[in-house]
Amino acid sequence: MTGNGIRIEERINASDLTPHEIADVVVPLAREYGVDELYLFGSMVRGSAK
Template sequence: MANNIASSNSLAIGASELTPIAVKNLCEKTARKLGVDELYLFGSVARNAANRDSDVDFIYKIRNDPNPQSPQSAIEEARKKQELRLALSECLGRKVDLVNKDYVTKPLCDGGDAELQRKAFITAINKQPIYKII
C-alpha cells in the first residue's frame, strides 16, 4: 500500500536539496493519508547537515486505537509504523528512522537504564532544531 500512496511524491533528492521545507512538501500528504496526526523532523536533515548517506529522522504520532491494551492493537500499530516508514522512505528516496511520540513524552514504567536512555535521547534532540511537518 505504501507504494501507491507515495508514488505521486517519489523523488530521490540530493543532500543539499533535502531541506525541512522539501521534506514537508514531499511527505505531508502521504503521512496524512496514513493516519498520522503529528510528524516532526529532527536530526541531520533538520540541522541542514545531511550528506548523501544520511537517513531522515522523524517523531510521529498515529491516530490511537480505542483499545490500546489489546494484542491486536500492538500488531496494528507495528504494521502502521512499518507502512509509514516505507512510504516516507519512498517519498524521500532515503532510509527513514521513526520514533513514536509516546517514547518522547511518557516516562517508561520500569525506570532503570531504559528510562535513562530515553532521557538522554530527549536531552540530545532538544538541543537541535525540530520541525513540525504535520
C-alpha cells in the same frame, strides 16, 4: 517495500532536500494515511546531512 506494504517506486535522496521540501512530500502522505504527528530531527534539521 516498506513494512506496512507500501511500495516506493522512486527513491529520493533526502540530503538533497530542504526540510520544507521534505514536508511538501511527506505531509500529504501522512494525511492520507492518518498520521497525526511527524518529526524531522538531527542533521536534516541542522542542514548538515550528507
